[in-house]
Amino acid sequence: MSQVKKQKVGKKSLLVLGSGLVVKPGVEYMAKQSTVFDRILLASRTEAKATAIAAACREAGATVPILTSELDVTKDEHAGRLADLVSQVDGVLSLLPYLFHAQVAEEAIRQGKHFFTTSYESPELKALGVKAKEKGLLMLNECGVDPGTDHMSAMRTIDEIHAKGGRVVELASFCGGLPAPDANDNPFGYKFSWAPRGVLLAAKNTATVLEDGKAVTRTGREVYSTAVRETVRGIELERFPLRDGTMFVEPYKLSGEVRKFHRGTYRYAGAWCDAIMALDSLGYLSLDVVPASANVATYLDLARHLLGVAGDADAVRAAVAKKLDIAVDHDLFKHFAFVDLFGDEAVPKDKAPLDVLCAAMEKRMQYAPGERDMIIMRHEYVCEYEDRHETVETVMNYFGVPDGDTAMARTVSWPIGIAITKLYSGEISLPPGAYRPTIPELYNPILDELSKLGVEYTDEVVSTTQK
Known part of the structure; x- marks a missing residue:
């Protein structure tokens, strides 16, 4: 299959939809890549927010022009405006709420434009990915932090284990966005940068894990009552599964070998679940x-x-x-x-x-001025080799900037900004189709660039037992 052309002749343009809390770091990163981009269009339901983000990027040293526009995808009368904005660019990044991604992706693909998100691949996006491939386009989903670099960091280690002849028989993958320890000052051990409704609703959802090779679904109360405590980088946490983690067994290339697979989130120990x-x-x-x-x-x-x-x-x-x-x-x-x-x-x-x-x-439960958030992620792999068992861990712990970018905003929007930049420049070259960042062509350059920005994923063998 032919590759999407590198097309290094001529700079590229991008439409970014949304002006929420995670948008600014990714836009700033791309707007500093003046050899790749000739302009970025930033559209928001509230244009004043987009204008403020553009100004903050310029103050941070961005030189690529950032043009702003008002766009409300919930209004029928703005459908023509969306089509017009899409027609002006080479690709579209949707940082809108996930419910609107399919609507935007459909328009992008109709006009022959690449499409990018940080959100989970919905059934609608999966179907549109087939259309993107047929039209010679790229669609990249799940390229934030969770989902996103959780996939990347796990797959980098899984591929290394497989390359050494090992099998991953157990995998625990957890990521949480929390107040930094110095800002952890309420009994819940949690703070909100947005309305907490979704977090509370999640407490009513089921979660599916793999136990002894079989999918096991737990109710909301079972999820919380079976939370496991662990210490990561000296921080006492409790972890519990979310959603259906078993759906990633195949994308992680673990079919037929993994017997236990849990995927979920962290809270401070003893503060949340009870x-x-x-x-x-x-x-x-x-x-x-x-x-x-x-x-x-x-x-x-x-x-x-x-x-x-x-x-x-x-x-x-x-x-x-x-x-x-x-x-x-x-x-x-x-x-x-x-x-x-x-x-x-x-x-x-x-x-x-x-x-x-x-x-x-x-x-x-809001962040006060000067307080930091943090992202903490840990994967634990139990591996079998011909002569030994190993337990390996991958850890990332990144902190926000007081009165500046949050850790959440950077770790969500930097990865997709890096991916788009490297796809546009030709450093990453892929056949047309829909992707999540589980392949080395994506995860290696993105993780390498994140490391340069201070977001580092470190691997360590924590135990070895000879057979």
């Missing part, structure tokens, strides 16, 4: 709107309603302790007090308990 399970038991994760007849005006009222009790805050605390079968001085009450669940603050009207809890968390 608290979320308790809040679920109390009814705070319910999506049923509280009826007006319940006369719920304050958080204390909501607690009374959910527990079916009357009385003051002390009476409610006693009812909570009874419901959860804990003492009234249990550490979980620190979580409840932090978000003032038994206080007199007014609750949002006509909302479900989950949304009321979200409002309380969002108000109190």
